[in-house]
Amino acid sequence: MKARVTVMLKTGVLDPQGEAVRHALGSLGFDGVSGVRQGKVIELDLAAGTTEAQVTDMCEKLLANTVIESYAIEMMA
Incomplete structure (x- = not known):
């Protein structure tokens, strides 16, 4: 039996890593x-x-x- 847990910062919590990824994507030409x-x-x-x-x-x-x-749990067989 397996479980998958997805953990994300709550809405409103500053995400500096996410912002760095967004900036890097823009630098690579992914402006959308x-x-x-x-x-x-x-x-x-x-x-x-x-x-x-x-x-x-x-x-x-x-x-x-x-x-x-926050987290979400997915139970798998």
């Missing part, structure tokens, strides 16, 4: 990009029977800084 938000994807290999609630607990305690980040 008006904003970039950068995040991370974490894939977990889980023991059979692990619940989404347990993955949520992992996110709340370690994988995401819930003060400034």
Whole structure:
């Protein structure tokens, strides 16, 4: 069993890495990009029977800084 956790900065939180990527894309001639938000994807290999609630607990305690980040969980077979 696997889970994919996507962690992103919350709306309104400054994203300097995203801004640097947006600027670099403009420098390379990709002028149509008006904003970039950068995040991370974490894939977990889980023991059979692990619940989404347990993955949520992992996110709340370690994988995401819930003060400034939001997360989404995708459970996969």
